[in-house]
Amino acid sequence: MNVFFLVLSYVIIAYMLFSSLSYITLFLLAFRKVYRESELDPREATEDIAGNDRTFPVSVLVPAYNEEVGVVSTVRSLLALEYPEKEIIVIDDGSKDQTSARMIEEFQMIEIPYAVRTYLQTADIKAIYQSSVFPYIRLIKKANGGKADALNAGINLSSYPYFCAIDGDSILENDALLKTMKPIIESDGQVIVTGGSVRIANGSTISRSKVETINLPSHPLVLMQIIEYFRAFLIGRLALSRLNILLIVSGAFGVFHKERVIRAGGYNKKTVGEDMELVVRLHRLLKEEKSKQRIEYIPDPVCWTEAPESLEVLRSQRIRWQRGLSETLWTHKKMMLNPSYGSIGLVSMPYFLFVELLGAIFEFCGYFIIFGGFFFSLIDPKIAGLLFLVTIFYGSLISALAVLLEELTLHKYPKVSHLVRLYGWALTETFWYRPLMVIWRIQGIFAAFRKKQHWGDMKRKGIST
Amino acid sequence: MTIYFFLLMIAFLFLFQIALLFYLVIRKKKRQRYEEEIESQYNHLTEPFSSYIIEPSDVRFLYAIRSTRHQAVVLERLLNGYVAFTKEANISPLVKQLSEEFLTEPYSRILGQRNWARRINTLHYIEDFHMASLSPVLFERLTAANKLDVETQQLIRTLASLDETKVSKELSRFPNVPIRLYVDVFNRLQKEGTVKEIQSALDGTDVTLKYAALVFIGQSGAMSFLPAVEKELESSHAETRIQALKTLFRLEYMSDPDLLAPFFESSIWTERMFAARIAGILQFSRYKKILSTLLGDSVWWVRYSAAEAFTHFSDGDVILAHLSENHSDRYGRDMAAQWQIYRPGGAN
Numbered sequence: 164m165n166v167f168f169l170v171l172s173y174v175i176i177a178y179m180l181f182s183s184l185s186y187i188t189l190f191l192l193a194f195r196k197v198y199r200e201s202e203l204d205p206r207e208a209t210e211d212i213a214g215n216d217r218t219f220p221v222s223v224l225v226p227a228y229n230e231e232v233g234v235v236s237t238v239r240s241l242l243a244l245e246y247p248e249k250e251i252i253v254i255d256d257g258s259k260d261q262t263s264a265r266m267i268e269e270f271q272m273i274e275i276p277y278a279v280r281t282y283l284q285t286a287d288i289k290a291i292y293q294s295s296v297f298p299y300i301r302l303i304k305k306a307n308g309g310k311a312d313a314l315n316a317g318i319n320l321s322s323y324p325y326f327c328a329i330d331g332d333s334i335l336e337n338d339a340l341l342k343t344m345k346p347i348i349e350s351d352g353q354v355i356v357t358g359g360s361v362r363i364a365n366g367s368t369i370s371r372s373k374v375e376t377i378n379l380p381s382h383p384l385v386l387m388q389i390i391e392y393f394r395a396f397l398i399g400r401l402a403l404s405r406l407n408i409l410l411i412v413s414g415a416f417g418v419f420h421k422e423r424v425i426r427a428g429g430y431n432k433k434t435v436g437e438d439m440e441l442v443v444r445l446h447r448l449l450k451e452e453k454s455k456q457r458i459e460y461i462p463d464p465v466c467w468t469e470a471p472e473s474l475e476v477l478r479s480q481r482i483r484w485q486r487g488l489s490e491t492l493w494t495h496k497k498m499m500l501n502p503s504y505g506s507i508g509l510v511s512m513p514y515f516l517f518v519e520l521l522g523a524i525f526e527f528c529g530y531f532i533i534f535g536g537f538f539f540s541l542i543d544p545k546i547a548g549l550l551f552l553v554t555i556f557y558g559s560l561i562s563a564l565a566v567l568l569e570e571l572t573l574h575k576y577p578k579v580s581h582l583v584r585l586y587g588w589a590l591t592e593t594f595w596y597r598p599l600m601v602i603w604r605i606q607g608i609f610a611a612f613r614k615k616q617h618w619g620d621m622k623r624k625g626i627s628t
Numbered sequence: 629m630t631i632y633f634f635l636l637m638i639a640f641l642f643l644f645q646i647a648l649l650f651y652l653v654i655r656k657k658k659r660q661r662y663e664e665e666i667e668s669q670y671n672h673l674t675e676p677f678s679s680y681i682i683e684p685s686d687v688r689f690l691y692a693i694r695s696t697r698h699q700a701v702v703l704e705r706l707l708n709g710y711v712a713f714t715k716e717a718n719i720s721p722l723v724k725q726l727s728e729e730f731l732t733e734p735y736s737r738i739l740g741q742r743n744w745a746r747r748i749n750t751l752h753y754i755e756d757f758h759m760a761s762l763s764p765v766l767f768e769r770l771t772a773a774n775k776l777d778v779e780t781q782q783l784i785r786t787l788a789s790l791d792e793t794k795v796s797k798e799l800s801r802f803p804n805v806p807i808r809l810y811v812d813v814f815n816r817l818q819k820e821g822t823v824k825e826i827q828s829a830l831d832g833t834d835v836t837l838k839y840a841a842l843v844f845i846g847q848s849g850a851m852s853f854l855p856a857v858e859k860e861l862e863s864s865h866a867e868t869r870i871q872a873l874k875t876l877f878r879l880e881y882m883s884d885p886d887l888l889a890p891f892f893e894s895s896i897w898t899e900r901m902f903a904a905r906i907a908g909i910l911q912f913s914r915y916k917k918i919l920s921t922l923l924g925d926s927v928w929w930v931r932y933s934a935a936e937a938f939t940h941f942s943d944g945d946v947i948l949a950h951l952s953e954n955h956s957d958r959y960g961r962d963m964a965a966q967w968q969i970y971r972p973g974g975a976n
Contacts, residue, residue: 202745206712207752211785217808275969278962280928298971322932349778351806545631552634560641567645570652579656586649 168532168542172550175529179557182518186561189402190568196405197397197462197572205463209341212348213245219348220248221340221418222321226313227253227331231260233469235269236369238300240334245341250299253331254317257286257307262331266302270294283315283429291320310414311430311437318421318429326424328438330415333361334369334467343418346459355420356445356458358404358412360396362575363389364467374467379581384477386588387596388470394565397462397572404460408511410446410491412458414438416466423448423456434494436487443495450504462573478603485607488520493611523604529554530598558593565589669702677706681722693730700734703727704753711756727757736765748782755786755816763790770795776802781809788816796825810840811847823852830856835868842871846878854883861887866896873902877909885912892918897927904930908937916947923964924957931959935967 212218223241227234234253241251255263266272272292279288286308294300303316314328325347327340339359346354366380380386403409412419414437424430427444430437442458449456471477492499492515499516501508529550536547566585569575576582673696676689696702707723731753738750739762754762766787773780780802787795795813799805810829814822822844829841830853842860845853857879860872873891876882891903892915904922907915922934938944938951945968952964 199744202743202749204749204752207749207756210752211812217811273969276962276965277970278928278931278959278966293969293971348808349806351808549631549634552631552638556634556638556641560638560645563645567648567652570656574656579653579660582649582652582656586645 165542168535169546171528172532172536172542172546175525175532176550176553178517178525179529179553182522183553183557183561185514185518186398187564190398190564192402192405193398193462194568194572197401197568200463201572205338205342209245209338209345212345213247213338213341217348218247218341218344219325220250220323221246221344222317222323222326222421223249223251223340224314224317224321224326224328225251225253225331226256226310226317226328227258227262228256228307228310228313229258229260229262230331231258231262231265233332234262235265237329237331237333238266238270241329242297242300243337244335244339245337246344248323249340250301250322251297252301252303252317252320254303254305254313256305256310256313263292263302263304267292270300271296272300272302277320279319282319282425285312285316285319288316309432309437311432311434314437315429315432318424321421324421325418326421327416327418328414329466330468332469333415334364334374335416336374336465336467339416339465340418342463343416343461346461347418347420350457352420353456354459355423355449355456356412356417356442358400358409358417358458358460359466360460360462361392361413361415361466361468363392363470365470365472367467369467374465377575377577379576379584380472382472383588384474384596385470385472386585387592388477390562390566390585390589390592393569394562396460397568398561398565400460401462403511403514404458406506406510407457408446408506409458409460410443410507410511410515411439412442412460413466415468431494434487434490435483436491439487440491440494443491443498446507447495447498447504450507465575474599478599478606481600481603482607482610485520485523485604486610488515489608489611492516492520520608523601523608526554526557526597526601527605530601555593558597559590562592563589666698666701666705669696669698670705673702673706677710681710681720684722700731703730707757708753724758724760727753727759728761731757732759732761735759735762739765739769744779748779751779751782751786755789758790760790763787763792766790767792767794770798776805776809784809785812785816788813791816791818791821793817793821793825805836807836807840807843810837811844814840814844815848826850826853827856830860835865838868839871842868842875846875849879851879851881854879854881858883858887861891866899870896870898870902873899873906877902877906880909882906882910885910885914888912888915892922897925897930900925900930901927901933904933904937908933908940911940913941916941920947920951920955920960923951923955923960928959931963935963936972938964939967939972 225234225237225241238251238253253266255266272294274290275293277291279291286306288303288305290304292302292304301320303320305313305316318326325344327343329335343357343359346357363385364374365382365385366378367374368376368378379389400409400411417438423445424441427441427448431440431444434440445458471480492512495512498504498508499512532542533547533551533554535541536544536550563586566582566589570582576585673689673692676686676692679686680689693699693703703726707727711723735750735754738746741747754766766783770780770783770787773783784795784799799809799813814825817825826841826844829837832838842857844850845857857872857875860868863869863872882888888903888906891899894900894903900922904919907919919934919937922930925931925934935948938947941947948964948968952961952968955961955964
């Protein structure tokens, strides 16, 4: 039995070292680009396309389910977006609260007859409203069908060639859409999807739907999520995007070429990870068509979102994310290690399977052996110590590195104390936050087998005053 | 590999990170101090600068800027603020004069540096301030460039903004030049240079250049090119005809409504759509009957544009009400009903 645990320990050590190395490689790949662009004058970079006829019009889709607290401030922040031509479509997916009523009241909306094209099949549309103050704000009231179904309904109603999907509780920075559309415009359509960076708003002051002061929250659980977002967005997504093997564009903020998405069949209603599944499907089609079109991630455009502050909500969110990942990888298992899909099949899919999905199982075994080694002589305490050190390396030190990368490049948090606090908390990750994540992620894998559809309940406080 | 090796590795990485953290903390503090200094000098100079711009005989600013420690950065921010505030400022002789006197040397230096982001920013500022003094330096860089990357594209825009007509010739060296870059060049050249370039683009055989010229005519409302645009409606290339229709839609003018007639029956839906849109925006009453036929077209966008066209006519409401009840096509009736209430358009 001891031999089994000993072998398992070495396997986990090797796994963690390999994963850490893959993170560091991604870090190095990401660093050059972010560092190179970090001093660009943001106003000058978008000045040429702001107010220019050359931009493509964009439909902003806001799927909302029980978002009465945040939906109005999200739409207000969208009104303030600097973009030459846009329309805003809120899709109330059968909310049980006052989501539609808040929209109708705030923007003086009236019901209109609308000849909707049914590119994608959705649950019943009950009514379509148009604002009498801002005619480009529309509201679809429909029967509940899930987030993917809501987005598909928004695509059906949209009139423009590109759509931007954002969450009902998010706030976009004024120039976020311009910056996100820039690669699409400059590539003459070769870039078909762009994903922007999502940041956590808790702690910052957002007034009248505009980020006034950037600050850190006091709650350690939220602080750790901020660090986690750095790790995911700055290290992972940017590097994968540079290799054109990015598999996730966050559902909270991404721009898509509508016709491409329609040709791909729209959002998949059978998974809770509809954002990732769509991107993987688009990659799959691009590879099958031998197309040179790209999916890109931009580190700077910022979408602010509210992070869960309670363990219960965070748990439910993480289970949902992990389940979405499992379902996507399973749906597209044909691509795994398949040379026909190039680097997506040979690098990206295995990376998401072994590092992002199965990582939780390896880490769980690691924590179990460390505990057993130190307290129950399951293995030699020296090996347990070794495993412990590797776990710290894999967890805390890589996250601390992500904090430093953020400061070296984007430095969005203005105070020195912010940097020190974030760094300090990153070092604690292995000891409390990561074990929690590991358990929830494993629960997420099991949840993938149960297949129960839901939007995920997030108790909103609202991020804008 | 022993536990000591890993201990050493962890300790090394941790110490490296601590060192990096200290470096970043110090860097952040230094930056904050630097920014505070710049901010204070900026605030100190704002009033004399505004005064100088309004009344150039008030030369307090010129004395003050000469003795300012961060002269180039502060002046750059003052000029940038002014240019962003008032768009006419980019042709202000004072902006040009100040920037050429104080920024020519620092900008020449930055253009030779390795920092890519600063080089790009500088190219934008040269354009904003109309610093013709740097034209020779920029042109030298353009002739040395061998690929059309982000920096070369900005170099071309900046040179065009300084009315360097030679950029067009340089641009022809590169394969696959995007339409938008040609349009940017046309937009930036002085009127006389643009007219010549557009004329030669319309007369030439380079399709990309021709499309760019059509896009520019539509955007700038250059009515003098109307006959040339209308001539392109007879082109054997569908894409050229569509670009010409798009331009006419933007110009909101046609010399002869009959030229539109063949497009209502085109087998290409984009042509039918633009014909409907033009008929609407130019209120060509003679096409009302054809528009009502197009309301039952098999393509959604054609139906949409045909219904929208009716909203431009004074009796459009009545026609739409009638068609929403009586049109032979169910989708046509729905579309007409929608346009009785619906208000189109996006936020501009």
